[in-house]
Amino acid sequence: MKKQFLTSLAALLFATGLVGFAVAQQQQVQAMRSTPIDAPNRLGPDFKWEGKEGRMQRNYRQQPPLIPHSIAQYQIDTRTNQCLSCHDWTKAGERGAPTLSMTHYLDRDGNELDQLAGTRYFCNQCHVPQADVPPLVENTFQPSAPVSVR
Ligand code: HEC
Ligand code: HEC
Known part of the structure; x- marks a missing residue:
């Protein structure tokens, strides 16, 4: 009992x-999204880091680099991926864009491919545009190595 x-x-x-x-x-x-869930979420104005070559320093070795340009106009869906029209190895030279690194052309078994690996198709799953957003919660995060450009 x-x-x-x-x-x-x-x-x-x-x-x-x-x-x-x-x-x-x-x-x-406080949520990052300030609008109600069923209303369109407007992005802030395009932001470009003014450090070296407009690139934001990565915080750790494996971090996908932040995108230093607007992506609003580039469609990515199951039929088309406009990022590839500049970044694929077949186009990057003539478009003056950085070529996708080899990791983007490895399948899950590590075989080297001529075409982008399916696992890397949805670029913005990993890469996000640079933005001017202060941390939501104060924290003591430190990058994994001392950096020169911040
Ligand atoms: C019209 C050509 C073009 C298109 C389309 C394009 N990019 Fe870029 N991208 C560039 C150029 C050029 C740079 C080099 C930096 C700069 O000049 O802004 C760059 C830089 C980058 C970088 C930084 C690489 C690094 O090492 O720092 C990333 C990440 C990136 N783009 C991702 C994307 C994604 C994701 C898309 C599609 C949503 C895309 N880009 C579409 C031209 C393009
Ligand atoms: C699964 C996560 C992931 C996806 C999806 C992905 N990337 Fe990346 N990307 C990375 C990482 C991590 C790096 C940095 C390390 C490396 O090169 O692998 C990188 C590096 C890059 C670079 C810089 C290459 C260099 O040598 O400096 C560019 C440009 C880029 N990605 C563009 C893209 C584009 C465009 C897409 C879509 C077609 C894409 N990425 C999809 C994770 C990803």
């Missing part, structure tokens, strides 16, 4: 804790 009471008490405390936590979360965390 006593044991059952204790179990219910524990469950009640846990549930109250969860609700309290949810309420606290709602109050403290």
Whole structure:
């Protein structure tokens, strides 16, 4: 009997804790998206980092570089990928754009391909345009190596 009471008490405390936590979360965390979920989310004005060659320094070795130009006009869907019209190895030379690195032409077994690997097709799954956004929550993050341009 006593044991059952204790179990219910524990469950009640846990549930109250969860609700309290949810309420606290709602109050403290501010979303990046300021518009309602069913309204279009407008991007901020295009932003270009003014450091060396307009490139933002990466924070760690494996970070996908941030995109130093607007991408609003480039479509990516299952039929077309306009990023490739400048960045694919077959076009990059004549368009003066950086060529996709070899990692973008390796299939999941590590075979080297002539065409972009399917796993790299949706560029903005990894690459995002540069933006002027202060951290939402103050933090003590440090890049993994000292950097010269920031
Ligand atoms: C009209 C040609 C063109 C198109 C289309 C284009 N880019 Fe670029 N991209 C460039 C050029 C040129 C640069 C070199 C930096 C600069 O001049 O802005 C660049 C730079 C980049 C970089 C930085 C590479 C680095 O090493 O820092 C990334 C990432 C990138 N583009 C991704 C994309 C993605 C993703 C798309 C499609 C949404 C795209 N680009 C479409 C021309 C293009
Ligand atoms: C799965 C994540 C992922 C996807 C998808 C992806 N990339 Fe990358 N990309 C990276 C990473 C990580 C790097 C940096 C390390 C490297 O080169 O692999 C990179 C590097 C680059 C570079 C710089 C190459 C260099 O040698 O400096 C360009 C340009 C680029 N990507 C463009 C694109 C474009 C355009 C697409 C879509 C066709 C794309 N990426 C898709 C992760 C990705």
